[in-house]
Amino acid sequence: MTTTAVKKEGPAAVTPAPTVGTHLNNYWRRVRGGDIGALPAVFMLLALCVGFSIARPSFFTAGNFANLFTQGAAVTLIAMGLVFVLLLGEIDLSAGFASGVCAAILANVVTVLGYPWYVAVLAAIVTGVVIGTVLGLLVAKVGIPSFVVTLAGFLAFQGVVLMLMKSGANISVRDDTLVAIANRNLSPALGWALAAVAVAGYAAVQLLRHRNRAARGLLTDPIAVIAARIVGLGVVLGVPVFILNQERSRLALISSVKGVPIVVPIIALLLVLWTFVLHRTSYGRHVYAVGGNAEAARRAGINVDRIRISVFVICSTMAAIGGIVAASRANSVDPNTGGSNVLLYAVGAAVIGGTSLFGGKGRVLDAVLGGAVVAVIDNGMGLMGYSSGVKYVVTGVVLLAAATIDALSRRRAAATGTR
Amino acid sequence: MTTTAVKKEGPAAVTPAPTVGTHLNNYWRRVRGGDIGALPAVFMLLALCVGFSIARPSFFTAGNFANLFTQGAAVTLIAMGLVFVLLLGEIDLSAGFASGVCAAILANVVTVLGYPWYVAVLAAIVTGVVIGTVLGLLVAKVGIPSFVVTLAGFLAFQGVVLMLMKSGANISVRDDTLVAIANRNLSPALGWALAAVAVAGYAAVQLLRHRNRAARGLLTDPIAVIAARIVGLGVVLGVPVFILNQERSRLALISSVKGVPIVVPIIALLLVLWTFVLHRTSYGRHVYAVGGNAEAARRAGINVDRIRISVFVICSTMAAIGGIVAASRANSVDPNTGGSNVLLYAVGAAVIGGTSLFGGKGRVLDAVLGGAVVAVIDNGMGLMGYSSGVKYVVTGVVLLAAATIDALSRRRAAATGTR
């Protein structure tokens, strides 16, 4: 073997910051190459909204827009937790009924036992944490496949809800604070204020990052692109706030209904929180690593079992929050809370948003976008007035059509070899 | 690089056939090493049966034994089809309602339209084939994730069933042949005859293989081991036939109920057929290859899309057969046929039996063993007389306990590095 001496290269040249032009150009080539991030889900949403607006003009009203958020909230919250489990290539079939159990605990504590709302919320969330820990231990330490563990959970929790409900009767939730979560709105001014704070925070983070990288001589995005992003976020937040701040009561004089529904900032906050955890902390990094290649993660010294347990805890905790929102929206908890299609919709939301069932690929934003798709379909179908059978069929077909848009726009990715 | 000439080795030495002793020894080392095949599922079944027999002596009766088979038949049949889909790392959430659609077609053709039973069966199976083809095309050619496609199917088929049921009313199935499938028994003599044929066929295949390999000088199992296997099969088939041939009617004098339920040979036949397809044909080999490493399979020139479509066809066809059995058992089809827990139980059966959700690992036998576990749990729980809530909880716990036995006995596999 020739060990010809080859002169050692100097440290890698730091290429100069690209201009706005090259940045846009690169972005376009990435899109054409199939690396399109959230675009397909956004396309799907747009297509659905346009379709429904044409079919039923009432779809396109401020009132309906507000309804959309509260209708999709519980499923979206559960889906956000499920993303963590799916990132590891695991599944949690019990998330739906876990939310039911937590909601049942909430209702029992606040209505039957008469404690204040915060005690009830705490109890519900603690229940979620406990459930998640047990599931996680069974999967990680005992080594039972998560499908089987959570199938057992699915059955058992269904029973627990029934038992907590004293067999069949439902429990009302009448506490004002709890009911407000899914049924009341922020005052218009508060809505604007929150949006402003969010945009300002984003701008601060972006600019700080830019300065930091530039100071070290690392590649940075051009400042114009950063400015465009900030403005973009402003529009994305501002338009809905504006629409939601319109009066949407039919009897505006008697009772005014306007403002951003309270669940919206809750979801937004959790979205930011979990996105931060996944992308800016080493914990999040480890979640992706274990999902991508558990053996490599183990060899890198990551405590794989601990990660595995933690995602189940997060999932069940988010399920608990979803359960609280569901209880608030229904003003009550019944034995079917978290049952029927909740689980499949939640997993479906994550998958439609782009999270893989095989682990390693997904974002919390996926759950929100996918949750929006599911909510829009449900909402739109509700306006169409089909009979049961037809409605199921049409819902399935619409879901499929939306997914086809997504699949076709991702097609290129496969064609160019970047998967 | 030294290209030292090294003398070419002769063709591999053919080691002499091992003795019975080394064979047993090797088997034992494999078991200790964690390579234990069907043992954990068998353990699970035994533990469950012993547990239930102690709790409720009526569990351990010929009548209950016969019930077990018909109770678990539909789920087992659907699970058998699902194994193919799971082998590819895909999922079919619509299998349950697909069986419902096929059952509804069956009932409509035979009862409403009044055609003979074989036309109805044909119609149901053709429906299954069509459903599978559509799902497969959407997954393989359009490229939508199977979870989303079959979630859409899950919704749509639910609607189709409702529409076929004229919005909710049950349709009776009163055709004698159809009702017989899940409700009548073979005559005792026929039961024995079939068992004998099965054992003889197995013996013939085994001996032929042995002769063939020995003739080529390849490693063979000792003839004593082969004999032991044949005798083993004889016992495994003979004991149930004997038990099922006992009289189990309450009013033996008036009406006699004995013999092997007709579904049993149907399941056995399909088990043999699909096992043959998976393990003895190149199609089956390709299914495993695509599930293990789709890219490698593609590089080896396998038509991956075709394999993908085919497994959905098999799955939906088996779902159709499952639907026919369900319709037969209930003497009717209702809008919930194939709904409720059917799908989760079927996937659960496959997974409990040892099939992986990640593809590449699984056998049709897994579905039968897992289906048996699910049926035993359901059957046993039915005898315990718990209230709904408690029943759900206990079912979940029993499932978990059974899965724990399995996980612990597979533990060693991980410890010794053989995964």
Next chain:
Amino acid sequence: ACGDNGGSDQAGGSNDKKPKIGVILPDSKSSARWEGADRKFLEAAFKAANVDYDIQNAQGDKTQFQTIADQMITNGATVLMIVNLDDGTGKAVLDKAKSQGVGTIDYDRLTLGGSAQYYVSFDNEAVGKLQGEGLSKCLTDKAAKNPVVAYLNGSPTDNNATLFKNGYDSVLKPKFDSKEYVKGPDQAVPDWDNAQAATIFEQMLTQTNGKIDGVLAANDGLGNAAISVLKKNKLNGKVPVTGQDATPQGLQNILAGDQCMTVYKAVKKEADAAAELAIAVAKGEKKDTGQTVHDPKGNRDVPAVLLEPKAIYKDNVKDVVADGFVTKDELCTGEYAKLCADAGIS
């Protein structure tokens, strides 16, 4: 559609716009009636009165239920007629409707603590009572001594199932207490699923070593599941089974002697009454129903139209056909033609 506040002064007393009635049915699986009968009869009634309507089904899903209600209000419904899935969501929907000036009617199920203006219903407990009485009549006919009675209840998550059970318990419990009857296994069937019902009943039979002499099945579907198991054990016709809903299948089982009775609810009458009320509310008229029902939770008396369910045995199957609830074509197929003739159905 929203935002038109053209001088409406009173909830329910709506504007000069054409009335539009939204109806939310609960599900399509617990009973065949919702999609099979109620939808049909309500549509007919609304069409006859020439009012706009929108009938939807919540598929047993509360979230769906609320979503549909939101959508109907968005769509401009002036009256909302609901069959609640539970009191909580029912109340949430009614309150929201009221606050938006939409008229409200509880159909078939009273929302306790709710704010509906009217209530139209069959009494679910009365249905259960008829089932209990029917079963004891059949057991008496069979001259059974100390019969073991098994319960095959409806879905554990369905509040109606609880009401039915309260009804038949009120009849049968005294007989258990007096040792006249023996209480057998008592199980609920998840989702009213017929396949699970068959397994559950089969296990009841195994558990009691075949000693079940009467089955209180909560509806015809569950009844048919029990009958299929009895048939397999060649016990059909020997063990009376109850039902509900007067489905063609149930009636056929009665004609064949495998089922002893079912409960017939003249849905058409209920639907007609409800439609009439809804149209009145939509037009801002007040109606006197002549009857009230007390809502203990809301502590108020709700004006109500209450209809009587009817027990159907072999000898009065013809009444159901005469009512047009089930057609002769549906019922008297194949082997049942002769049985129909015997039962005087023409």
Next chain:
Amino acid sequence: MSATPLLELRGIDKSFGPVQVLRDVAFTAHAGEVTALVGDNGAGKSTLVKCISGIYPTDAGEFLFDGRPVSINSPRDAAALGIEVVYQDLALCDNLDIVQNMFLGREKRSGIVLDEPTMEQMAAETLAGLSVRTVKSLRQHVASLSGGQRQTVAIAKAVLWNSKLVILDEPTAALGVAQTAQVLELVRRLADNGLAVVLISHNMNDVFAVSDRIAALYLGQMVAQVKTTDITHSQVVELITAGRSGNLGLAAEPAANGNGAAPADTTPGAVR
């Protein structure tokens, strides 16, 4: 040696999203010859191979096989033409055993039933010819094989068939001394039997020992394709690392910039 090459590529371009990996690559492989394809890490050798075997679609360029233009859209097309490839990322099915992997996609059958004894026998013979001595059983899953054993299985799989062109992408990387010798001997034997062989290797001794021609890739461009006898060891190394050597390879930077794509401004080598 025939005048028309067995395989001829012209003007192949290939990009992954924004990154262009192959630019205007020409390449020929002649029957009866071993053509060595060399280049630095990341030069695009494996990408070129995958374009030839139909795994990646190309953005531009022509394929001529035996003088006739062909289009290869999938590995099945390549196999139909008689092209066999040993990939660098071996692509074995971990859940199948050695025999199953070796015959994947072309199982021997009697009737519809797999003919396991025949396959097992053929596999054993082929492997024995490659100096494999430590494999315990042909029925072992390939997941449990050592690195060299896996590589041997992949090679054995490719040479089992009567093909016209065999491409080996770093086939000896994980092999031991004896096994490497066997594989090189095999490569020579295949070419002597009239097949075209393309061998990718970083080992210059191996390259010079068995090849008839050498093709050098530099940052996605084909900088030279010459007879092995016309070039020296150190010239090849220069081509690989710098893209030029004397009058071979890319035009010198300051001199002729009419070349179109002078390396100075196209170098994608900067580490960001």
Next chain:
Amino acid sequence: MSATPLLELRGIDKSFGPVQVLRDVAFTAHAGEVTALVGDNGAGKSTLVKCISGIYPTDAGEFLFDGRPVSINSPRDAAALGIEVVYQDLALCDNLDIVQNMFLGREKRSGIVLDEPTMEQMAAETLAGLSVRTVKSLRQHVASLSGGQRQTVAIAKAVLWNSKLVILDEPTAALGVAQTAQVLELVRRLADNGLAVVLISHNMNDVFAVSDRIAALYLGQMVAQVKTTDITHSQVVELITAGRSGNLGLAAEPAANGNGAAPADTTPGAVR
């Protein structure tokens, strides 16, 4: 060179189910030295490495680290002792980019937030030192890297930390000429800095160029561990292929059978 070896193994046994892969293996690695571990394909080299790094549990045997007995039950234990390994089956997370892979498990943080700029800078420097010139971006997913690029990332990952023992399992298998030279230079530099380095390679030139000692495995048995200066090229090849060379290695077959495990009856080499 210290008298007590940094790592000492005694009597290591390891079986996979019915197959015994390592029997009674003894091995030492000294600080400041490069120990080459050689052996035929399937001899058990990688298995031995994985036992050392805690990936596989051993069936029997002792570990001494710095003279103290230790038990290594997981890669975390190994890392805590200061053992870094480049595995033959690289074990990178395909869904993460280069920087993320290099710092996996030991991310730099400021507060609880990941300090991406620092990591990116450190990664760029390390990779540049390994002659990586074709990587387009450090933010590229490793799935899209060429074989050699992947290997370089794995090596860079292992040498980024201040460890006491670095084990490299065929680190140069996929590397180009220049990159191989860099890695060998790096190996030497690490040893000269006082680390113990274990290098597995099938390339005898590389082995003789950088190693201080050579340990030879033959069918799972350690047949010799000697100073590089005390042995010749061809002797090592003989040890690898036959298990013995002159008075080194296993006792001759017919002569001394008291050795216990004579190769004749323990050879697991038969291909079934």
